[in-house]
Amino acid sequence: MAPALPAPEASLLARGCVIPAHPLALTADRRLDERRQRALTRYYAAAGAGGVAIGVHTTQFAIRSAGLLQPVLELAAETVAEAAADRPFLRIAGAVGDVQQAVREAELAAGLGYHAVLLGPAVSGELDEQDLLLRAKAVGEVLPVFGFYLQQAVGGRYLSRAFWRDLADLPCVVAAKIAPFDRYRTLEAVRGIAEADRGSEVALYTGNDDTIVTDLLAPVSAEVGGQMVQRRIVGGLLGQWAVWTRHAVRMLDRVRSAWDGDDAELRALLAESSRVTEANAAVFDAANGFAGCIAGVHEVLRRQGLLEGTWCLDPHERLSPGQAAEIARVCAAYPELTDDEFVAAHLDEWLR
Numbered sequence: 001m002a003p004a005l006p007a008p009e010a011s012l013l014a015r016g017c018v019i020p021a022h023p024l025a026l027t028a029d030r031r032l033d034e035r036r037q038r039a040l041t042r043y044y045a046a047a048g049a050g051g052v053a054i055g056v057h058t059t060q061f062a063i064r065s066a067g068l069l070q071p072v073l074e075l076a077a078e079t080v081a082e083a084a085a086d087r088p089f090l091r092i093a094g095a096v097g098d099v100q101q102a103v104r105e106a107e108l109a110a111g112l113g114y115h116a117v118l119l120g121p122a123v124s125g126e127l128d129e130q131d132l133l134l135r136a137k138a139v140g141e142v143l144p145v146f147g148f149y150l151q152q153a154v155g156g157r158y159l160s161r162a163f164w165r166d167l168a169d170l171p172c173v174v175a176a177k178i179a180p181f182d183r184y185r186t187l188e189a190v191r192g193i194a195e196a197d198r199g200s201e202v203a204l205y206t207g208n209d210d211t212i213v214t215d216l217l218a219p220v221s222a223e224v225g226g227q228m229v230q231r232r233i234v235g236g237l238l239g240q241w242a243v244w245t246r247h248a249v250r251m252l253d254r255v256r257s258a259w260d261g262d263d264a265e266l267r268a269l270l271a272e273s274s275r276v277t278e279a280n281a282a283v284f285d286a287a288n289g290f291a292g293c294i295a296g297v298h299e300v301l302r303r304q305g306l307l308e309g310t311w312c313l314d315p316h317e318r319l320s321p322g323q324a325a326e327i328a329r330v331c332a333a334y335p336e337l338t339d340d341e342f343v344a345a346h347l348d349e350w351l352r
Helices: 007-015 035-049 069-083 101-113 129-137 161-168 183-195 212-217 245-259 265-284 293-304 322-335 340-350
Strands: 017-020 051-054 092-094 116-119 147-151 173-179 203-206 222-225 229-231 235-238
Touching: 007 092, 007 173, 017 116, 017 245, 035 069, 035 203, 035 235, 035 245, 035 340, 051 069, 069 092, 069 101, 092 101, 101 116, 101 129, 116 129, 116 173, 129 147, 147 183, 161 173, 161 183, 183 222, 183 229, 203 212, 212 235, 212 245, 212 265, 235 245, 245 265, 265 293, 265 322, 293 322, 293 340
Parallel strands: 017 051, 017 235, 051 092, 092 116, 116 147, 147 173, 173 203, 203 235
Antiparallel strands: 222 229
16 A cells, blocks of 8 residues: 655645646756756745646656656755755656556655656556556555546547546545646546545646636536535646746635635636636647647746756757747736746746
């Protein structure tokens, strides 16, 4: 049986927090830029994030074939130990592939002090839903599991309501990142989890970067045992929150105020929701089927000085034509969504 989350991190996860999906800092010759990689982790900790997820889609799945998975996990673990030593901070490692690969990656993460595994798509071979459940159970013998519903446009697949119910009933599952970028599938997954016997023990996190505020504000109703129950998405594990993280932390605090009945805050957040989605459309390159989503995250961080360039491991993965201009437009139109001043004030400290 997998070790349980430490009590402070378990409480943090259940309450809900901001978890950026950590990017990969590269030099112009596409080698790991350790100095800037550490700076990114320091930024997320200083911004008030509740943890980081590394080795996930935003980090680029190709770090595995490039031999960078272990160095990147090690850097993040070392930097978190320094930058967030005085508070709970979730260290979540991505794992992909078949059962054997996912278990190996979980064992690597466990040895480095990570708290949980975010199970990504099976990148080698096609697994059916029962295979995916068996994989989650096997990984769960090493570390607690964070389920992951990845959108199809970037390598995900449809997962049924029954799958999410069965996944939530695995004792090793502590949370689920719901990120199909599809409202119907989001509701289906949340209802499946709510119907599970352990459903109330699984923390719900949005990964729908296109509808962050709506996911956080709107509870989902589900019929359980003949009674209607409501489940909330309590936080986010998001590529969008890899940028402007300070704003994200403050926004989640405002969401909690809205949950508590602050009508003015609720109205302000609803008004802000479309602006957040518009900004995400630029960063994630929605106009081009998300082709430039990782490079778009890099471009925001480059503009702030945290990254030197927008390079990805795959040289063909780059900003789409006009994407940089669109990012510049939303930054100028919605400066309240950014945290440029916060980054500028601390950049030298993080790059030390």
